[in-house]
Amino acid sequence: MGLFSKLFKGPEIDMEKSRANAEKMRILFNQAVENGNDYKLIFGYTEDVSRFNYGFVHGSKTKIGNLIVGWNEETLTIVAIPTVPDLSGCGEPVYYRRSEILKAYRNKYPTDAFIIYPDKKSYLGINAYDWLEDEKLYVYVSQPDELAEFTDFFMNRYATK
Numbered sequence: 001m002g003l004f005s006k007l008f009k010g011p012e013i014d015m016e017k018s019r020a021n022a023e024k025m026r027i028l029f030n031q032a033v034e035n036g037n038d039y040k041l042i043f044g045y046t047e048d049v050s051r052f053n054y055g056f057v058h059g060s061k062t063k064i065g066n067l068i069v070g071w072n073e074e075t076l077t078i079v080a081i082p083t084v085p086d087l088s089g090c091g092e093p094v095y096y097r098r099s100e101i102l103k104a105y106r107n108k109y110p111t112d113a114f115i116i117y118p119d120k121k122s123y124l125g126i127n128a129y130d131w132l133e134d135e136k137l138y139v140y141v142s143q144p145d146e147l148a149e150f151t152d153f154f155m156n157r158y159a160t161k
Contacts, residue, residue, distance in 0.1 A: 013131055018142040024087040025068045025139070032081050032093045039070030039079060042146045043139045044128040046080075047111065066139055069126055071153055078116065078158065080124060085139055096124070104159045106151075114154050 025043060030036035044067045068090065070079040076098035082091040096104075096116050103117040113125040128147050132138035 013142045014140070015142065017140055018131065021087060021139055021141045022143075025083075025141070028083060028087060028090045029068050029070055029079075029081060032090055033070060033079055036070070038074070039072050039077075040146065040149060042069050042128050042143050042150050043067070043141045044069045044080075044114075044126040045132075045138060046113075046125050046127065066137075067126065069128070069150070071150060071158075073153055073157065076158060078154075080126065083139070085135060085137060087139060094124075098158055101160070104154070106155060106159065114150075 021043075022041070025041055026036075029039065029041055033039065046065045046067060066083045066085055068081045068083050070081075071077070072079075078096040079093045080096070081093045083089070096118055098104075101116055101118050102120065103115075105115055107113050107115045107125070111125065111127055113127045115123055115125050117123045128143070128150065130144050130147065131140055131142050
């Protein structure tokens with residue numbers, strides 16, 4: 001559970017809405033990624049940072065970018081797909097293959113994000129929490145088990161030393 005979740009406790013989680021959004025995420029992911037069912041999914045978001053090209057990954061100029069994040073343990077690949085809070089559509093997937101990345105680590109301060117440097121010019125910071133309250137900005141989804149699995153994968157198999 002991230003700092004955001006600890007500091008901003010919202011109302012009870014609506015599991016029906018969470019499940020419906022998880023199903024929408026799966027459909028969008030499978031439409032965008034070949035063999036999409038080979039990936040486990042979480043919802044994440046990325047914040048506006050000066051060294052990150054929003055047009056490339058998000059196709060928009062917003063401060064917050066919603067992401068459907070998939071990971072494949074066998075191929076050690078993470079795929080990030082930009083989406084919108086109502087999950088009505090998504091952009092093109094960006095693949096981060098472990099063998100092709102420069103660096104990956106968990107940044108504990110200030111955002112508690114998963115950071116991937118595919119090269120020396122850009123990076124992706126994936127923030128992921130159980131769910132986020134503002135549905136105008138974020139996808140509403142409960143994912144504690146999935147997030148624990150992703151964290152284990154990222155830290156023990158994907159992150160660079």
